[in-house]
Amino acid sequence: MHNFVIEGGTVVTMDGARRVIDRGTVHIRDGRIAAVGESEAPEDGVERIDASGMLVLPGLIDAHAHAGHALVKTLASDDGQGWFDACKQLYTSGSDAEFWRADAALFALERIRAGVTTGVSMLGGGDSISRTDDPRHGDAHCTAIEAAGTRAVVAVGCNRPPFPWLYKDWDGSGSDEPISFERQLEVSREIAANWHGGAGGRLSVALTYPVSHENQALPEGVTREMVTDHARQVRALSRELGLRFTQDGHREGSIAYAHREQDILGSDAYLSHCTNLTEADITALRESGASVVHNPSAIASVRGRCPAPELIDLGVTVAIGSDAPAPDRSGDMFRHMQQAMHYHRRHFRDDQVLPPGKALEMITIDAARAIGMDAEIGSLEPGKKADIVLLDLRKPHLVPANMPLHRAIYFANAADIDTTIVDGRILMRGRKVQSVDEEAVMDAADAAIARALERTGLHHLLEIRPGFWGKSRYS
Structure with missing residues (x-):
């Protein structure tokens, strides 16, 4: 400095x-x-x-994204479920510590070039795959951020039951390792101890747990009481350690469920997507003081709508996130800000909705407030x-x-x-x-995803799907 x-x-x-x-x-x-x-x-x-x-x-702020996604852009050629399934396989069975280091370095480089000085990244894909079987994956991610020089929040936590989950240990025995809920909670605590406040204060850790729904179909042997107990244990750890709490993929009643049935929300929580909300969800947001991260370019915003303007009018803090650069997005927060304006203006058929100044607030000061950093940045x-x-x-x-x-x-x-x-x-x-060697970062990223695809046998996901050319929609 x-x-x-x-x-x-x-x-x-x-x-x-x-x-x-x-x-x-x-x-x-x-x-x-x-x-x-x-x-x-x-x-x-x-x-x-x-x-x-x-x-x-x-500096611009990306309030919701995923680690891992920088390396899996466009895999499965717009087949959403195929891409999601591939992420699960790649992250649990194809990745090693170098994968998570290379991914973090690549996304940090993209963010630097896009003016994104602070980014939130969940250590895994979808809403339920945390790479918290061993702290070395979180360590690799954070070490890359430390070297790049950006400010970041890494969100770690636990998967959905049933347990154990199997993770391939490519840095050790090469075998499948059964991982319990207790092990993931222990690793989350260890990552927080190692990295919260690290890199001269540029690194923060948040805790996360998958979203639950009142009518959610549960696997055999899994009860709602078990899921709620796990959610409360993760939330208790976040409160014990003074860490923010975040969840990915809220929709249609899940916020009200998290607030009333699980009692895991609060003013230190920020929730992503938040589509097709019910009146009870909106009431829960107002009662709990939780913030919302709207991801206008995400698939979730194709399948549902986050009522961002309405929430803003009710006094809820709403930020914008990229949802990471995969499967079909980027780290460009100008793109997401512009998408948000057009998205809601089209919904209301009203070009006066979401003025540009408010959109800029959503990737600066409002985003800082949502992630609890408005006293320092934004x-x-x-x-x-x-x-x-x-x-x-x-x-x-x-x-x-x-x-x-x-x-x-x-x-x-x-x-x-x-x-x-x-x-x-x-x-x-x-x-x-100036902070990293761009060519070296990109070369390492290419090598990391090539190894992961080789390990999982998923090379076919690089092929163009039928319907790519000449049709109004995929076959």
Whole structure:
């Protein structure tokens, strides 16, 4: 970390007054923002970064994604169930510690290039596959984030019963290892002890447990009481350790069930997807104070709708997440912000719904509030962490040079980010990443997924499905 000043750009503070300062300055000292204001001369000897023609923004926040997904993009060629089944097999039987390191490094690189300074990633796929059989997988993920220099939340927890779950131990005996609920809970505690507050405070750990439904079909030998007991044990551990609690895939009554029957929600919880909510779900959100992470580009948002505008009007904190870069998405939060606006405007047939300023809040200050970090990140204010991105407005799709906020929110994309700064450390400048070797990261990612596919025999998922060409829908 060193001291410098960013000057000459349009500073979008996202502070309480939502100040936008033309030709403003941001002074960074010892990894934090020292001052924000009109142009003024910096101290002698302090480095100056010229942001002329750029927006100066708080680092963008991706409030929900999955570790592992950076390596499985487009597998199964748009067959949703086939892709989901492949994730289960790859994550439990095809992956080793290097897989999770390579995946984390690749997604961190994508986020750096997209101006995403903070990202949440669940250590596994779907809503029920946590790679918590052994702490080395979480260690590998976190070590890669530490090296990349980004800020991250890794969510770990336990699978659904029945137990034991079988995980292939490729880093040890090479055999199938039976893993109990108690083992997953123990590993989750160990990962939290090793990494919460790690990497100089850039790494946080959250706990997670799969979503339950009142009328959920349960496997033989599994009772609702067993599921509730497991959920409460995970939640008790999060409260004991002072960790946030998150769940993936809420829909149609599950929030009310989590609140009233399981008693696992609270103001320290954030819940992803939240589609087709009932009135009881919405009441549970308001009573519990839990936040929502809307994933407008996800398959869940094709099959159902998160009532994000309605929740916002009721005072619920709503953030936006990418849901990770697979099977058919990316880490580009501009894409997801734009998708959210069009998605809800189409639903209401009303182009006044979800104004662009609110959409930007949902990937900055609102997202920071949802994950419990709004005292430190999400806006450019003195005392906060120096997580800052510069967006280059001198692009044909962002010109003419007027209404810069509207232009950026409606038309920008990840490739328009010029500079990414986390904790006062410049991770990318002039589109050149400085914290990691990009080629080495991509080579390691290619090698890791190739090994996993070889181990699982899933190479056929790389083939193009019938109906790809010439038809209005897949066969």
